[in-house]
Amino acid sequence: MTQLQPVLLSGGSGTRLWPLSREAYPKQFLPLGGRDTMVQATWRRVEPLTSLPPLVVANEDHRFLVAEQLRQIKAPQPRILLEPVARNTAPAIAAAALCALEDGADPLLLVLPSDHVISNPQAFRDAVEQAIPAAEAGALVTFGVVPSSPETGFGYIQAGGGQGAQPVLRFVEKPDAQTAARYLAEGSYFWNSGMFLFKASRYVEELQKFNPQMVAAVRTSLEKAKRDGDFIRLDKEAFTASPSDSIDYAVMEKTADAKVLPLDVGWNDVGSWSALWEVTDKDANGNACAGDVITIDTHNSYVYAESLVALVGLDDVVVVETDDAILVARKDRVQEVKKVVAQLKHDERSQAVLHRKVYRPWGAYDSIDMGARFQVKRITVNPGATLSLQMHHHRAEHWIVVSGTAEVTRGEEVILLTENQSTYIPLGVTHRLKNPGRLPLELIEVQSGSYLGEDDIVRFQDQYGRS
Amino acid sequence: MTQLQPVLLSGGSGTRLWPLSREAYPKQFLPLGGRDTMVQATWRRVEPLTSLPPLVVANEDHRFLVAEQLRQIKAPQPRILLEPVARNTAPAIAAAALCALEDGADPLLLVLPSDHVISNPQAFRDAVEQAIPAAEAGALVTFGVVPSSPETGFGYIQAGGGQGAQPVLRFVEKPDAQTAARYLAEGSYFWNSGMFLFKASRYVEELQKFNPQMVAAVRTSLEKAKRDGDFIRLDKEAFTASPSDSIDYAVMEKTADAKVLPLDVGWNDVGSWSALWEVTDKDANGNACAGDVITIDTHNSYVYAESLVALVGLDDVVVVETDDAILVARKDRVQEVKKVVAQLKHDERSQAVLHRKVYRPWGAYDSIDMGARFQVKRITVNPGATLSLQMHHHRAEHWIVVSGTAEVTRGEEVILLTENQSTYIPLGVTHRLKNPGRLPLELIEVQSGSYLGEDDIVRFQDQYGRS
Helix, strand or coil: CCCEEEEEEECCCCCCCCCCCECCECHHHCCCCCCCCHHHHHHHHHHHHCCCCCEEEEEHHHHHHHHHHHHHCCCCCCEEEEECCCCCHHHHHHHHHHHHHCCCCCCEEEEEECCCEECCHHHHHHHHHHHHHHHHCCCEEEEEECCCCCCCCCCEEEECCCCCCEEEEEEECCCCHHHHHHHHHHCCEEEEEEEEEEEHHHHHHHHHHHCHHHHHHHHHHHHCCEEECCEEECCHHHHHCCCCCCHHHHHHCCCCCEEEEEECCCEECCCCHHHHHHHCCCCCCCCEEEEEEEEECCECCEEEEEEEEEEECCECEEEEECCCCEEEEEHHHHHHHHHHHHHHHHCCCHHHCCCCEEEECCEEEEEEEECCCEEEEEEEECCCCECCEEECCCEEEEEEEEECEEEEEECCEEEEEECCCEEEECCCCCEEEECCCCCCEEEEEEEEECCCCCCCCEEEECCCCCC | CCCEEEEEEECCCCCCCCCCCECCECHHHCCCCCCCCHHHHHHHHHHHHCCCCCEEEEEHHHHHHHHHHHHHCCCCCCEEEEECCCCCHHHHHHHHHHHHHCCCCCCEEEEEECCCEECCHHHHHHHHHHHHHHHHCCCEEEEEECCCCCCCCCCEEEECCCCCCEEEEEEECCCCHHHHHHHHHHCCEEEEEEEEEEEHHHHHHHHHHHCHHHHHHHHHHHHCCEEECCEEECCHHHHHCCCCCCHHHHHHCCCCCEEEEEECCCEECCCCHHHHHHHCCCCCCCCEEECCEEEECCECCEEECCCCEEEECCECEEEEECCCCEEEEEHHHHHHHHHHHHHHHHCCCHHHCCCCEEEECCEEEEEEEECCCEEEEEEEECCCCECCEEECCCEEEEEEEEECEEEEEECCEEEEEECCCEEEECCCCCEEEECCCCCCEEEEEEEEECCCCCCCCEEEECCCCCC
16 A cells, blocks of 8 residues: 655744744744644554654744654654745646655655644545555545535635545635625535645656646756755755746646545634634633633634733724734724735834744744843753854853753853853853753853844854854 | 812822722823823822922832832922721821821812812913912812713712802712703812812811711821821721711712812723823824824724734724733723723732732832743833842842842842842842942843742841841
8 A cells, every 4th residue: 555645834924823833932932722833743643544744834933842742742753845945836746756756765745734624634634545546546625614604705616526635626715795695505616725645756846747847846856955963954056946826726626637536624824813713622701811811791713812801892803912013903893904914014123923921943942021221031951962162242141950961162161050050151162052951951142232232243153054 | 269189199009090090000100191091190280389308108018109209209208107007098188197297287178089080270370379268268169070971980079159269069970871860950060189278277177076986086197197207197906097088078068168170171080991091192983093003994992002903803902011911992882891900809819909910119120030940020210219138048130130230238248230140049048139320220130049929038137127
């Protein structure tokens, strides 16, 4: 039997679920459906189907997040293809297919966006098994979600009927409300979910037929890729030369071998705060509350609180509180959150891109206070991780360890610090911070100086390729 | 001519404008009407009318706030009567009257709640001048606000007509909507504002007539008061023995000498978020926004932001964001904020009483981060101020000065620290922090230990009477 190679697409711009998601930390990295993040849940959902490790296609900027989140759930060592620029799904999947073909096998690619919720994973796995025969026979199978409402925000697929994977009659664009209602009534229309199953070779063949230039560009970018541990960095020049297109336009709508497998597994793309409200457990008043929330006569609302949020006399609102931005919106207007993000981007505000807590390959930092000539950060260093050997021209730093153990290089000396011990790094002194222990290291850094920007850093050595 | 003695009543429970106001920091201490706090604005409004310093009646817990805020605007050295328990306005004003009579004079008391907004202070002063002849002739004058709407939240005063201070025909309780509309139409009804003008002796005389027990109790509490700088601490046992009553019930509704002076000066008691919205300048969409606010298709709303608040598609809401609590309410339901505060009090949550930033006689501290065995505070010490000589049993402290100069007593040694210098206070070591300079001292304190509660403190000496 042909091997099944799950391909996790880690895309997403972080706009629609702002302020919880940000450009640097989009929704697939958030635990929106439960304890796991969405990328973790995506892997766990398919892990029982295969003995192969995940193949991931991710944005260069998210590489450490993907790797760390898969490591946390003890996923087998993944291959992570890094896109130097965004070129939509067709080239991304082409890179995955060519990569999967490299070792001589021709696995079935199970292509999965990593930011969807599926409430019934066993039913999903059953559906995948049902699609396998058609895919092994050379079909390009898409999974079509059985519609539960006359949704106007999705494209639809009309199926030809029959058992298992059905022939695709046509793909249709997002319909108006009346058309959507008709599709729902007719029963042969399904939502286009963006999940696929096909042989790697068949996808490449069909793409070669319709867009040879794309295959050539992606092939070159993979041949010239830099391999760096788990990461496969696609060559920028070659990948940039590829046309940008979705798999639907580039292949699925053109191929004669498209099939669709109906899927009734509690799927939700969590494409907005109102969609998240729908998939979240609600109290007797219809409120979905996460965190410390007090509601007085409030109904059918979604509330996410990091500190304390109190609502009085409101219906159908969304309130999302993070430590540096708060959204309050009418639940049926949450699509317009993108206007807020657009304005923040226009104004070059950090809240469009970053959370207050910023993730780094070695851990994270959170800017907990700031004044005219000082800044206070809480720094978390993962076990075994090491920051770059560095120096600052404009600031001195006090470090106080509050948890775990730090190995501090300061000029020529190397010292060990543990809880309730501190050190001082004068301006201009070369230094390095390492967590030599088995537990996370947490320290408070107090910076003093006339300029405190992140760009006042001279890196001499870096184990993450940043020097 | 008789002297005019402004009496500032600094009451307020901090409930109705939660979370901006808290029990320990109620609304008179907030700059809700502009740059000045409301207590500061109250003094500035009457300062041109008199050469006497303010006489303040305040809650014991707010004594340093009152003193500091008056000092900031260079008000002449006030006398501050401290109520050991709340007994409503009649005993508070009796204490002020007896205190004003102490030095042999018999000034006109101008009694002013310190948490109201008056947009036309000159018109207010003109009104006070108009009321003086009646008060000098022995009348107890109340100021009646010319109603601008059929308000059901205020008591009303019916006036007998005429120029200047008019005879009071009757006081009436908060009316229903229909009655309020009739009062508004008739033109002889005024809102009971809680502001008064009368001779100190006349108030005491009338109160003696109707409630001699109250006068006796307050007189004893003043005789036994502890005088401590600006503070006059009324004797607790005696003051507690006083009946609790409002000046309206205890005196104004009973005296034959009540008069009312109509007041049309842009008065607002800012008794709710919707009242604050009314008195605040609004943009073209009717939104009153303070701080960093983005509104998308939002109208007639009040928004206060300490970080960043974005609103999408909302009308008539109130959003108030502070660093440890956020309120989102329908504007016509803001009275129910008190239910939120009641729940927080019931649950013994600090957000009912304190802000994250806590004011102390020597300055303030703000708890900027906290973990299992550590806490980080930003500490501000006013110029010349000194914290108590103290010791902790369960925590060690790292101090890093980020602005100004610190004089640190640590065991036997005394050291000076300036920006970018630090010290360490081991657990159990007696220490003291002083700001010997002319600028505020700011330092970051990192506490480490197994117990970090505010009550782990042994005070050996304290210049604020807390040891």
